[in-house]
Amino acid sequence: MFQKFLNLPRFYKRMISVVADVVALSFSLWAAYALRLDKALWLTGTEQLLVCGLTVAFTIIVFVRLGLYRAVVRYLNDRAFITVSIGVIGSVGILILLGYWLEVLVPRSVPIIYGALAFIFVSGSRMGVRMLVARPSAKDRKNRERVIIVGAGETALQLCQALQQGARFRPMAFIGFQSSNHETLINGLPVYDISFIEKAIRSHRAERLLLALDADSTVDRKRLMRQLEPLSVPVQTVPSMGELVAGQKRINDIRDLEIEDLLGRDPVRPDNAQVAETLTGRAVMVTGAGGSIGSELCRQIIRHRPGLLVLFDQSEFSLYSIERELQSINEAEALGVEIQPLLGSVTHRRRCEVVMRSFGVQTVYHAAAYKHVPLVEHNVIEGVQNNVFGTWYAAEAAIAAGVERFVLVSTDKAVRPTNVMGASKRLAELVLQALAQRQQETVFSMVRFGNVLGSSGSVVPLFREQIREGGPVTVTHPDIIRYFMTIPEASQLVLQAGSMGQGGEVFVLDMGEPVRIVDLARKMIHLMGLDEKTEDDPEGDIEIVFSGLRPGEKLYEELLIGDDPQGTNHPRIMMAREISLPWPEVEDILNCLAGASRGFDCEAVVNLLKDAHTGYNPTTDMADLVWCNGTQGAMASDSWDKVTRLN
Template sequence: MLSITAKQRLVTLLIIDSIIVSLSVFVGFYVLQPFFEGYTIKLLLLSSLILLISHHVSAHLFNLYHRAWEYASVNELLMIVKAVSLSIAVTAAIVPLFTHKPPFLRLYFITWMMHLILIGGSRIFWRIYRRAFIDSTIKKKPTLIVGAGRGGSMLIRQMLSTPYMGMEPVTVVDDDKNKQNLSIYAGVKVQGYVKDIPELVKKYKIKKIIIAIPTLTQKRLKEISELCEGLGIEVYRMPNIENVMSGQLKVSEIKKVEVEDLLGRDPVHLDMAMISKELTHQTILVTGAGGSIGSEICRQVCKFSPERIILLGHGENSIYTIHQELFNTYGETIDIVPIIADIQDRSRMFQIMADYKPYMVYHAAAHKHVPLMEYNPKEAIKNNILGTKNTAEAAGAAGVNKFVMVSTDKAVNPPNVMGATKRIAEMVVQSLNSESNVTDFVAVRFGNVLGSRGSVIPLFKRQIEVGGPVTVTHPDMTRYFMTIPEASRLVLQAGALAEGGEVFVLDMGEPVKIVDLATNLIQLSGYKVEDIGIEFSGIRPGEKLFEELLNEDEIHPEQAYEKIYRGKVAAVSREQVDSIINDLLTGYTKEKIINYTNR
């Protein structure tokens, strides 16, 4: 591929423009010679010199020498018109000072026309040459665009002017009948409706589909994705048009449609003023800050400009990672403090709370892997129960305003150690609230989060990458799912709503069959299910076929906020909780742990 440096390009443009400008006056004089009176070669040279100087000055003002002309558009051509017009006007004003004659307008008009044609043409030539000879060497995949609006037009233009994207826009579909057969950009036409995608994919041998409708609902996105199932192609989305227009993202920053996009859930709208009142200019502490949920809570908290955020975790690598991420983004405005500590270390937790006196604590540290905790019940007791007790009591002693514990749907009728220890942790939090006049203790319960460490999505992706098969425990296994950002935002909202003692339950939508999740992920990866395969491995220790968010007698019908319910979970006294913990510390079995949650 032809490649020149920025300096070489600048010199080349200066030489080309100088030749065009210098000769244009003489060509105009030759064309209009019969009409000239009193113009000598000396005056023509003077006019040419003044025009040359004024042109380079105006070209500098309008940045004609530092533009990527291979991507030239109407805006760039307008800059040429402005620069040329300014240089001609300046010359027409200065030359009469030497000739003592009024400016010869015909000469300047012809010169102006020649400048526009030749200078503009020299720029456009590079774009044509690049597209015809250089860009043609880049292998591009035939691409179908969904959406013929502003987003689709911008995307097609970007694809044509940016060959490194490796996509060739072939056709467009749109459900607006008034846009059918219209040419959107550069001859790329709307040739059908969304329902016609399978037919057009076969007709044009499409390899990629890009959805260019930023306002598309989750439900409609799922319908389009289902329409593409079995076609063996990858489906992408372009970024939000507002983010593109504001410069936050580029049109070319498309992303694959992920399983998270197909949950059919509308975006969460938070009460920003309520949350801001709790977080802005405050000291916030997050336990488990290096984990999937904890780290996302930290990201969401930082958007509300706290004075300080304390990242507390046991693993130094994960805390280092989230600290670096947040410091690079917010380091100049927020005091970001990384703390390596184990919530099982009671004296350490009391010391940290006393030193920093946080206004709010989000407790996300926990052992959450169900099968692993079946083999390690003592660790589940130590971390999930005693760790929560240490952290919550330390928060109460330090006068923390609110303590928000992140819980799980597995705490409902738990058949496993992990769920049972999380339910007992909820009891700890509720019992402390009944004794505290300062700290509001609450728990927030939700289901699985897509993409978290140890969840099925990363596992399925790894299995697909190596060619399969994807292993699913049981064909009827269902789970509630939520994205990590959505769950974290709702935790913040629930914390702002908290008055003390509540067990908030997040609306997880409809339960999803794990086998359907696996099928969608295989197809979104560009494969067919029969190519990868799905195998059923059997239910693992401690697992349930169906998860619950509340017992039947715990359901509170009205929402406390959009997608947030208050659970009617019976509180347990401090004496009862202490008795349970003391009994477990003297001796425990899996059955004994679980039985305490069913009393």
């Protein structure tokens, strides 16, 4: 019967609501007089009937004008009850005025009693219907997954209400972080202190934990991750506040823990005022705009409202994707930024210069690079061309076009490199340092940071995929360690350095203690509600397998070449004090490297990188796929002879 009512056309539902309100208002009027006069039959004439009838009629009109009958009952919120309150107050006023104009007896307490009863019946009927509609059937409750929400703030409450409206999850309890809130109730559900989380899981037979912390929460995230990791249920989280505000996600879009959740620490925050000075209203260009770092740079830059944002990338699909996303942000937030997507390679110097001149670019963030260590080891010439010559050509184009600032996105692998990728990035740093000494018009600076987890090639998406497929999870070495940084953190540092640079500086981030990759893998296994399969626990779910170090890979990374970093006005950003080379010496290296590259002589390229004061010390033999498959012929020999003569 009730389901038939729910399936009625909208018009009939509204008519039923009107009839119900007429009955409720009429009964409230009768009850108010009956209670005041202490007798059931108080109607003594047609005047009283007229007053009551007109009051009910005018009240229904007021409700219609307030939009009460347009509200969908199952989605009623506090605003609907405010509307009812306003309508009832209006109805009370109508009753008083009609009694005065028609000279009909309306005792002073009757309007008060009538208003209270009318609000109770009108709002109560809607609340009752909403509860009946929202209440799932016994079958639905049985099929919904039991979850506990970790958090007891506004975000947790919003998540609970959203899940109760859905059909997938059934919230059972909240986990709070203040002992004084233990055993209290929120939205009808019990609140447990974090120290009682295991008891809560057992009592409610919870199958999943949902992390819903407020953005301004002071909870120690690292400690919280340690508390959640040993539990036998998977842990997931809700979208970030930024995604909710931008309209990209809804509060009930449950997702796996992101990198910042796994790290369990607060991200680095930039000085937005200082960054805005170098971005707001200016013409900014990002090379490699479609990559993982470049795209995040673009997302953060556009919110500083530059006058123009030039997206430069050689990948058509990546450029299309980031341009489409930025246009959506631009329109949704009414930023008014002009966005220009341009195809091109940083190895084409003339193309870079024409683009910078045509759009009057003032600041360049150079994120275009090949950064995957094994792939660059297998493609030595292309890696050097893109990372070294791409940086050189883009920098020379910036000088020629009168660009004010040029910021290079570098890597910790440039410190005492053991692979071609790191050596090429260190040489790119030396190129910019030399150019900074050669001229004063363009300010060059570099930003060096550790592994960017969540970027293309990151271990975290790989681990997650391997865990979902049942394992094994592959880790190269049990002792391999890395510094951790999220893409937003890295991008914020790049923007900060772009505003701080005075010429030739290498900025690095105080990233805290490095973490073993195998520990990260174990944490992900546990937080997904699974157990590691080991010799001691052969019945575990996921096994970790060590595959061995890849070509050019080392056990640990460093951020500084020297041991005497200089502080900056940002508490977690340092400036490295490292050797630099004069431009004539760097130019000779680049000319020799160009000759070896043109001849596809990988051995010559590697030898030049070793001799170029980069600190390059390869730990494995040549791994270039083309070179190892027959390029020991005349072309390579001739090329090396030419390089030797140039030296």
